Amino acid sequence: ERFHIPFDPDRGYRGTALRYTSFARPHMRAFHASWICFFTSFFVQFSPAPLLPEIQRSLSLSRSDVWWTNACMMMGGIPMRFLLGPLCDQYGARTVMVTTVALVALPSALTGVVAVNLTSLTLIRTVLGAMDSFVPGQYWITCQFVREVGGTAMALAGGLGATGAGVTQLVTGSLVFPALRVWFDGDSDLAWRWSLVIPAILALFVAAFFYEYSDDCPLGNFTEVKQAGLMMERSAVDSFRAGVYNLNSWILFVQYAGSCGVDFTMCNGTALYFHYRFKQSIAASGAIAFLYGLSAIFARGAGGWLSDAAFNRFSLRGRLWAQWICMVTQGILNVWFARTDRLGSSLTIMVLFSILIQMSMGTCYSIVPYVDGPNTGSVAGIVGAGGNVGGAIFAVIFMHADYHGTAMELMGWLTCVTACFSPFLAVRGYRGILFGTED
Incomplete structure (x- = not known):
């Protein structure tokens, strides 16, 4: 009687349908909490990205230094994504999620105070990258909805x-920073430092x-459900061990490196790319980076829907084919984008490219709940860590490349390679x- 959507009592009362306009507890409240918390953490984590050209000038950094801080931000999230999955299995997604979102506020607010040179900026961005709420967000959905609609959800x-990574490009880079620069009588150094305080306040409230x-x-929160004897106590260590020993976890790890890793690179580097390659201003580059991130509103969901539709017709094999098709197309568009020298054409291809990146991420996580049901949190954590590893690798490539277009093209070819693991x-x-037979 307390549920507001159809549910399956044989599968933990998980929802069997989605009602996007509902905010009712527990199913749809958790759905909206998942994306809002994830949006907030990404908004905070990527808030320095549109300001990097200004930060570079303020701290007298080279382009290589800037890409090094991007790589360290990605590496900061790797151990946390491995850790958060098993913690979700043991303590539940809600506690892990809100703790992570609250903690991300601290390094964001302190960036303006702490960042005075390359070392301090690298340290604070590494800590900022560690506060990643993606894994608990995805795990939360698996606890609330059956797998048949889980891909879309x-x-x-x-x-x-x-989209938090894209919205912060526009809000922080094109609105807040210019406004604060006017407020501080043209002092760009003070403006970028204070621009990073506002996201921290948002995170604490959410x-x-x-x-x-x-x-x-x-049925409620994990602590209450376990006390009522309705759920077995799980060990985070045992859950993590099961996920690590499953080969499928690592195949999806590699594939997520080729989709989410590219997305991280674009979120951190789109403003830089257009600022240096096409000589755009910080405000204009931030707006372009927002355009890149905008596709996440619908495209990742489209990838999940495609995967669900393929599953309904061809079972899990359909999900694997959907994953392969999206990733190969993503890689080809990536190469095309890298070879384009005209601003207008580059923007058009970037939008198509961003759509396929998001769809690839959607198809990838649609497979995760099938790998090892009881240890989904650990599998999700391992796969999610692949995104950070990919982002770090691509950032290092950009750091050492003489020409951004060369690094961008190599990233596309590597994506095509990871697609071949499907x-x-x-x-x-x-x-x-x-391989495999259908039961």
Whole structure:
């Protein structure tokens, strides 16, 4: 009686349908909490990105130095993504999520005070990158909805949340920074430092609200459900071990490096790319970077929908083919984007490229709940860490490349290579592209 959407009592009362306009507890409240918290953490984490040209001048950094801080930001998230998955299995997504969102406020607010040279900027961006709420956000969805609609739900929540990286490009880079520069009588150094305080305030408010007004799963919070004897106690260590020993976790890890890793690189580097290659101003580059991130609103959800539709017709094999098609197309568009020298054409291709990146991420996480149901959190954490590893690798490539177009093209070819791992996925009980039998 307390549920407002259809549910399956045999699968933990998980929802079997999505009602996007509903904010009712527990299912749809958790859905919206997932993407809003993820949006907030991404908004905060990527708030320095549109300001990097100004930060570079303020701290007398080279382009290589800037890309090094991008790489360290990605590397900061790697151990946390591995850790957060098992913690979700043990403590529930709500607690892990709101704690992470609250903690991301601290390095953001302190950036303007701490960042005085390359070392301090690298340190603060590494800590900022560690406060990543993507894994608990995706895990939260798996606790609230059945797998048949989970692909769309996870992809849509992930996509809406990921727009935080794009929105902050516009808000921080094109609105807040110019306004504060006027406020401080043209002092750009003070303006960029104070620009990073506002996202921190937003994070604290969001974390406090959803800690009080959301639930881990349909039956309540994990602590209450375990006390009532309705859920087995799980060990984070055992869950992590099961995820690590599953080969499929690592195949998806590699593939997520080729989709989310590219997305991280573009979120950090789009403003830089257009600022230096096409001589755009900081405000204009931030607006272009916002345009890149805008596709996440619908495209990742479209990837999840495509994966669900393919599953309904071809079972899990359909999800694998959808993943392969999206990633190959993404890689080809990436190469095309890198070879384009005209601003107008580059913008058009960038939009198409961004859509396929988001769709690839959506199809990837649509596969995650099938790998190892009882240890989904650990699998999600391992796969999610692949995105950070990919982002770090691509950042290092950009750091050492003499010409951004060369690094951009190499990133596209590497994406095509990671797509080739799809045929090797073999999930028990399902027929894959090359291996397995359907039960």
